[in-house]
Amino acid sequence: MIRPPRLNKGDTIGIVAPASPIDTERLQRALSFFEKMGMRVRLGRHLEKTHGYLAGTDAERLADFHAMIADTQVKAIIFARGGYGTGRLAGALDYDLIRNNPKIIWGYSDITYLHTAIRQAANLVTFHGPMAVSDIADDDFDAYSAGLFHQLQEPSSLFYTESVAPLHVISDGEVTGEIVGGNLSLLVSTLGTQYEIDTAGKILLLEDIGEAPYRIDGMLNQLMLAGKLEQATGIIVGDFAKCDPPEEKPSLTLQQVFHEYFADHEGPVVSGFKIGHCMPNFSLPFGVPATLSATKKSLVIEPGVE
Template sequence: MTLKPVRLKKGDTVGIIAPASPPNQENLQRSFAFLEELGLNIKMGEHVYDQYGYLAGSNGNRLKDIHNMFQDQEVKAIICAGGGYGTARIASDIDYSIIAENPKIFWGYSDITFLHTAFHQKTGLVTFHGPMLASDLGKIDAHSYSKQYMNQLFEPKRLEYTGDLSELEVMVPGKAKGKIVGGNLSLLVSTLGTEFEVDTEDKLVLIEDINEEPRAVDRMLNQLYMAGKLDAAAGFVIGDFNNCIPDREQSLSLDEVLDHYIGKANKPAVKGFEIGHCSPHFSLPLGVEAALDATNKQLTIDSGIK
């Protein structure tokens, strides 16, 4: 099942939540001007400014903000302030019937990957992998290219990513079609063995990460491989692996690790997409049909809204 949310229009209200770690407050405040430029009104979650160690509030309060924003009929979209850590702690306590009965735009990435996966697998909701307010859009040097892709929330439009946007490299040639799923590699691996285990069967799988040494990426891809998740996929979209460099002289490179596992799967794959912890950052819907022409370095993605 695919459940697309309704498009935004000027004058709509967007809800802001912090379901993971405490967001940078200066960047968060600065991001509001961008949302207002889009013609949107802002409604803050009750616990956005909470802090509980490395979490933006207790499990119960972060959970409450998610439920409240989906149930609030005034709110037409939910945008995450930032990522970090903590969404997996609340996933099993979410009332997914609330989300299924109130489908709306849900936007974020990084640690939010766990929620993207859980929401789609429990309800079929299409969610959006895109730059967040405090982490990206509210920064002084926020890239205009990152901002412009939020326009996809206002009008149904097929997205296309070609070599004109960034330097792409063919890993395995060929063509593949399927729903696009995935996101942060660390979070995808953390779903294994849980009720939210990522489903890659006949899917285009997006992976990206940050601050993970090649040996850590190797370990995570090997776990996905041994779990059958790589062989099951239709193809692979390799996003940005920011600062994923070795901290020792004797190491495989990140490219050697990626080439090894993607080569073992032997499904159409392209790397070099500016998707993830990077600037600029290409945003896209997850859970919609997409087509990868790896030979010609083209990715097309259906609209995530209706």
């Protein structure tokens, strides 16, 4: 795997919107965050475009992303937000361009499709973390989540323990492997495509938002039948925000669903990680070795930048 170069003070960050349209007022609030980090900011040419539920046409969104990749002055690409749309770009991405111009690529949620495609087709380490408009602009964006951006400036291992939030062991064990994954619904959408998520020998991260337990059940069942859960050596269950059962209808709890799918897993499965649509939002690199320990209730991740 290719680790992108670290950020230095004065470097330029590019912001593009590969999925849903942005709120321009929120964008302005996010820009000051990067300026306080000592970074310059370059905005995508079509960043404020709207095309129905998309932030511009596929061609416009793709052009912005490719322009940032090709621009030698841009050292990192921070996505503005998720929503929907990145899967529409995967088939047209220039993976040779990405591989030959390695730089930091950062986002989550709908960006999961790009994480998966880029990691598998360009062998580039990418980063799962809060985005400019959808997260950094929030009034409750916390100092802990903000501090995790420093992993881009100094290569250092990340340590997640119960000091961040309580963790629950579903299956015992300890394993070391590359972290892959992201948003559950996006991972399921890769199945049957050339960008199908590869979990063999990997530690699989799962998170989602706004899905009832029966929907989570269905998506986990699809991953299971595709062999993706069994092939993973360990599973990190991240935050599942607003995934409560429908009111006045019988339902399994989310923890019951997780237990039914993961209790007999041969490797460690731990839930409760504040990774996903939550605050704090623990950011991490995909494609680097990590150690997940159910015994120690910990996750240790190697640096994602050079």
